[in-house]
Amino acid sequence: MTVEVKKQMMIRDVHIADRPRERLIRQGAVSLSNQELIAILLRTGTKEESVLMLANSVLKTFDKIQDLKDATIEEMMAVNGIGQAKAVQILAAVELGKRIYRKHTEGRYVIKSxxxxxxxxxxxxxxxxxxxxxxxxxxxxxxxxxxxxxxxxxxxxxxxxxxxxxxx
Structure with a gap:
């Protein structure tokens, strides 16, 4: 009886042109999946998991990408492989997204209706x-x-x- 051990592909095993960071530079952020964008934020994986697999774990933990906007540091750190530093990086990016989305102009917002x-x-x-x-x-x-x-x-x-x- 043989047991097949499937080796996980690490980011260094991916051709350089196909890596998320390089694709973002070449094709723009819109061309990347949510998993790849989170992988860029995380920067590195763990000894056991590639950064893409770690990003996938984050997406599995939060049912929808929108659920990240309400995530706490503790919830992020509950994902295996996410420590305090990585949790803070993701939450900081989410907060920047919230602030950009608010669409407040330099002047004051006018209410007409x-x-x-x-x-x-x-x-x-x-x-x-x-x-x-x-x-x-x-x-x-x-x-x-x-x-x-x-x-x-x-x-x-x-x-x-x-x-x-x-x-x-």
Whole structure:
């Protein structure tokens, strides 16, 4: 009886032109898979796992790539092969993505309609698990001066007294 041992392909075994970093330089980031982008962030694998396999482990741990935006350092470190430094690298990249996505311009954001207010708040509020009552403070030009969460409610309701809105 023979037992076949499958050797895992390490990144150094991949032809240099096919490595994620080199492909990004040549073809742009849009040409890479989520696994390859995470592998670039991680930079190295472990003795037992290639960086691509480690990136795949991260993707398997979080069902959807969007779940990374809510991940904690502890959840990242629960992935075998991810230590504190690698967890911090991934979370820093996710935070940069959040900040870029917020689309805030150099000037103040102007609210002209309820849709504008929704667009302004959607990035921050779309992943919340409870109702949040948020107040936007505007100047006379309808520019956002400040945003404040006044009350955090239950799963599907938020009861707020008017004085809670006026107080801030």
């Amino acid at each position: 309820p849709e504008d207010a929704a667009a302004y708040l959607m990035t921050d509020m779309s992943s919340l698990l409870q109702e949040h009552f948020v107040v936007l403070f505007l100047n006379v030009k309808n520019e956002v001066l400040h945003k404040q969460t006044v009350f955090i409610g239950s799963l599907n309701s938020s009861i707020v007294h008017p004085r809670e809105i006026v107080r801030p």
